[in-house]
Amino acid sequence: MKSIAIIGAGYVGLVTATCFAELGNDVVCVDNNAAKVAGLEAGEIPFYEPSLAEMVTRNTQAKRLGFTTDISAAVRRAEVIFIAVGTPMRSDGHADLSAVRAVAREIGLALDGPKIVVSKSTVPVETGEMISSIIREHAPGDYAVSVVSNPEFLREGSAVSDFLKPDRVVVGCSDATAEAAMRDLYAPLDAPLVVTDVRTSEMIKYAANAFLATKISFINEIANICELLDVDVRAVCAGIGYDQRIGTKFLNPGIGYGGSCFPKDVRALEQLAVERDYPAPLLHSVELVNRRQVERTVMKFERELGGLNGKTIAVLGLAFKPNTDDVRDAPAIAIIQRLLDRGAKVRAHDPIANAAAAQVLGPNVALHDTMYDAVEGADALLLATEWNEFRSLDFTRCAKAMRGDLILDGRNIFEPEKVRAAGLRYLGVGRVKLRGKGSVVYETPVSYSATQS
Numbered sequence: 029m030k031s032i033a034i035i036g037a038g039y040v041g042l043v044t045a046t047c048f049a050e051l052g053n054d055v056v057c058v059d060n061n062a063a064k065v066a067g068l069e070a071g072e073i074p075f076y077e078p079s080l081a082e083m084v085t086r087n088t089q090a091k092r093l094g095f096t097t098d099i100s101a102a103v104r105r106a107e108v109i110f111i112a113v114g115t116p117m118r119s120d121g122h123a124d125l126s127a128v129r130a131v132a133r134e135i136g137l138a139l140d141g142p143k144i145v146v147s148k149s150t151v152p153v154e155t156g157e158m159i160s161s162i163i164r165e166h167a168p169g170d171y172a173v174s175v176v177s178n179p180e181f182l183r184e185g186s187a188v189s190d191f192l193k194p195d196r197v198v199v200g201c202s203d204a205t206a207e208a209a210m211r212d213l214y215a216p217l218d219a220p221l222v223v224t225d226v227r228t229s230e231m232i233k234y235a236a237n238a239f240l241a242t243k244i245s246f247i248n249e250i251a252n253i254c255e256l257l258d259v260d261v262r263a264v265c266a267g268i269g270y271d272q273r274i275g276t277k278f279l280n281p282g283i284g285y286g287g288s289c290f291p292k293d294v295r296a297l298e299q300l301a302v303e304r305d306y307p308a309p310l311l312h313s314v315e316l317v318n319r320r321q322v323e324r325t326v327m328k329f330e331r332e333l334g335g336l337n338g339k340t341i342a343v344l345g346l347a348f349k350p351n352t353d354d355v356r357d358a359p360a361i362a363i364i365q366r367l368l369d370r371g372a373k374v375r376a377h378d379p380i381a382n383a384a385a386a387q388v389l390g391p392n393v394a395l396h397d398t399m400y401d402a403v404e405g406a407d408a409l410l411l412a413t414e415w416n417e418f419r420s421l422d423f424t425r426c427a428k429a430m431r432g433d434l435i436l437d438g439r440n441i442f443e444p445e446k447v448r449a450a451g452l453r454y455l456g457v458g459r460v461k462l463r464g465k466g467s468v469v470y471e472t473p474v475s476y477s478a479t480q481s
């Protein structure tokens with residue numbers, strides 16, 4: 029049993045804190061957002077994540093988990109301190125490390141003995157060294173501080189089981205004391221432990237996300253080519269996915285990847301390379317293909333509807349993927365913004381993310397409580413997020429409610445024959461031959477990065 033402080037009660041911080049408490053540790057979770065801490069103390073989880081709320085309540089009641097805004101007190105009582113604050117994308121594509129720096133400074137100022145400081149946040153190679161020097165600079169005494177990199181691989185929507193049953197745990201340490209403490213902490217989990225130095229561990233996290241994003245952009249590109257050749261990409265996925273070197277996972281074409289991590293982490297890794305004079309053309313293309321997937325979706329509507337001005341599009345799904353209310357960098361939001369720019373009206377529904385989407389989209393989009401309310405009077409429908417409830421969409425009911433007849437299945441979850449049987453037209457991603465040739469005029473320039481030569 030260890031005494032742990034987790035700094036940052038966001039997605040990763042709260043899941044990490046709760047899971048370490050569940051494993052029997054004494055955990056305090058710190059956030060500088062007082063309202064968030066007050067909410068957590070009252071049992072309110074600031075985002076939607078299946079099974080997390082019950083686990084927070086159980087561990088809070090068992091007094092293994094607490095919340096505070098007092099970082100100094102939390103640092104002093106903990107043996108191990110996890111940094112789990114956000115590292116969002118700066119406008120130049122680099123990771124914004126201001127929150128990590130601020131936390132390192134506060135840890136330094138509060139130091140009163142030896143500590144192990146662990147970065148759970150996704151951070152560029154060399155950040156561990158930066159954290160170490162900031163802590164030392166502000167510490168009141170010459171205390172031994174081991175800085176560890178322990179990246180997190182959980183996915184939103186399955187965060188708790190991903191944390192407790194990981195494929196592997198990666199720990200980057202610079203000394204034996206820290207390594208022993210991390211081995212101890214993760215001993216209850218039945219998972220391989222990959223122990224490296226700090227820099228390698230930082231790189232592993234970016235490489236993992238970049239690889240997964242690459243797989244998605246790869247299959248999206250194959251899907252786009254399938255559309256020109258009248259080949260169904262789903263059969264292609266099955267045909268290549270059985271090869272275990274390729275695998276079936278993360279091979280679903282769609283309207284592009286989104287979320288708070290893939291877009292920012294691919295760009296951050298690219299920028300790490302670019303500033304060392306390696307232009308990272310593959311990473312650049314991964315991001316480019318992803319952005320163009322959004323434009324391609326808008327283009328499909330434009331072509332099929334003969335223009336967008338005055339047309340009404342119903343969008344089902346706003347979150348960047350199912351089982352989350354997170355709309356950060358969601359492709360649905362980017363598509364909606366482009367549809368609005370071209371004069372279309374948008375009606376939308378998400379089972380969980382309507383409120384979060386309203387904050388980003390403002391009053392220009394009509395958000396509805398049910399999927400059937402959203403499709404009422406629409407010229408076309410976009411399935412943007414594959415929530416389970418959308419899989420049983422009644423196409424006959426849609427055909428009656430809609431003004432037009434186009435269904436664009438942005439996640440390939442519908443059977444085209446069923447859609448057509450209801451008198452509707454079906455378009456997916458890589459499943460139906462596109463009208464005309466492949467000459468799509470994309471908005472995204474080939475070189476969009478300011479620092480890319």
Ligand SMILES: NC(=O)C1=CN([C@@H]2O[C@H](COP(=O)(O)OP(=O)(O)OC[C@H]3O[C@@H](n4cnc5c(N)ncnc54)[C@H](O)[C@@H]3O)[C@@H](O)[C@H]2O)C=CC1
Pocket residue numbers: 035036037038039040041058059060061064099112113114115127130131148149150151180181182183184288289
């Ligand atoms: N969201 C995800 O699924 C995953 C995220 N990550 C990485 O984990 C890190 C955290 O991501 P999220 O949890 O999504 O971020 P988030 O933005 O949801 O949460 C960050 C939290 O830190 C708090 N915070 C910021 N500055 C602070 C300070 N000085 N003192 C105390 N609290 C402070 C904020 O109030 C916020 O509650 C990022 O580096 C991200 O790339 C890694 C794996 C999965």
Ligand SMILES: O=C(O)[C@H]1O[C@H](OP(=O)(O)OP(=O)(O)OC[C@H]2O[C@@H](n3ccc(=O)[nH]c3=O)[C@H](O)[C@@H]2O)[C@H](O)[C@@H](O)[C@@H]1O
Pocket residue numbers: 150180181182183184185237240244277278279280281282283284285286287288289290348349
């Ligand atoms: O670093 C992170 O934050 C996390 O990023 C992703 O997790 P997450 O963003 O929660 O969601 P994913 O399930 O990976 O989906 C990301 C995006 O890719 C899209 N996707 C995924 C799989 C696929 O086959 N096709 C596809 O378009 C999803 O729709 C979604 O928009 C990684 O899967 C996690 O391992 C990692 O810890």
